[in-house]
Amino acid sequence: MFSLLYGFVEFVLRREEFRILFVGLDKSGKTNAVERLKTLLTDSLGLEPPRIVPTVGLNVGRMEAFGSNLVLWDLGGAAGLRSIWDKYYSDSHAVVFVVDASNRGRLEEAKAAFDRVMGARDLGGAPVLVLANKQDAEGAAGLTEVAEALGLAGGGGPAGGAPCIVQPASAHTGLGLAEGLKWLVDAVKKSPRRRLVTRAAS
Numbered sequence: 001m002f003s004l005l006y007g008f009v010e011f012v013l014r015r016e017e018f019r020i021l022f023v024g025l026d027k028s029g030k031t032n033a034v035e036r037l038k039t040l041l042t043d044s045l046g047l048e049p050p051r052i053v054p055t056v057g058l059n060v061g062r063m064e065a066f067g068s069n070l071v072l073w074d075l076g077g078a079a080g081l082r083s084i085w086d087k088y089y090s091d092s093h094a095v096v097f098v099v100d101a102s103n104r105g106r107l108e109e110a111k112a113a114f115d116r117v118m119g120a121r122d123l124g125g126a127p128v129l130v131l132a133n134k135q136d137a138e139g140a141a142g143l144t145e146v147a148e149a150l151g152l153a154g155g156g157g158p159a160g161g162a163p164c165i166v167q168p169a170s171a172h173t174g175l176g177l178a179e180g181l182k183w184l185v186d187a188v189k190k191s192p193r194r195r196l197v198t199r200a201a202s
């Protein structure tokens with residue numbers, strides 16, 4: 001009896017786990033963002049930028065933040081690795097799409113990758129945080145320019161109606177990262193995706 005009650009209390013008090021998928025072109029700053037978030041939101045230090053190498057497989061960040069257990073899945077963005085992304089869609093509660101706002105020459109390529117992610121049926125309704133990263137770099141495109149480049153101007157989200165915001169950010173200075181992640185976790189909590197994915201994965 002006691003163990004039943006204990007199990008029930010433990011179940012009720014258990015923090016929900018949300019899996020958040022980081023995608024975006026190679027060198028956009030996904031791994032730096034995940035490592036900086038570890039430093040900002042946990043007791044341990046994430047890797048410093050000079051120690052971070054291009055991601056080939058999967059880099060995982062875990063943290064307790066905003067009342068939830070978060071698992072951050074950071075995938076490699078090189079062209080040959082993007083076909084792996086869709087293996088993670090059905091188990092992800094939300095997506096962070098990272099854009100290198102300092103590299104206008106790749107914004108079109110970023111939009112093509114963004115459109116492919118947004119068109120994935122397995123991500124249906126998942127909230128999307130776009131990080132307009134590298135704001136510390138001089139002349140980086142701001143929120144409006146990145147939103148326009150991705151076809152999100154005028155406050156409109158991606159087709160399908162998933163909640164979506166563009167957050168100016170810097171994985172080097174930490175600008176905008178915690179605020180963006182908090183918005184995303186709150187959006188998941190209000191989203192049907194919260195139940196759908198948890199049930200499918202259990």
Ligand SMILES: Nc1nc2c(ncn2[C@@H]2O[C@H](COP(=O)(O)OP(=O)(O)OP(=O)(O)O)[C@@H](O)[C@H]2O)c(=O)[nH]1
Nearest residue numbers: 026027028029030031032054055077134170171172
């Ligand atoms: N100035 C500036 N540079 C950044 C920022 N974020 C990342 N970088 C640099 O951009 C390069 C790529 O960063 P990564 O975090 O490895 O990029 P990634 O998106 O994980 O790349 P892949 O693993 O290849 O997909 C590195 O030289 C970083 O130091 C930022 O906010 N500002």
Ligand SMILES: [Mg+2]
Nearest residue numbers: 030031054055
């Ligand atoms: Mg990486």
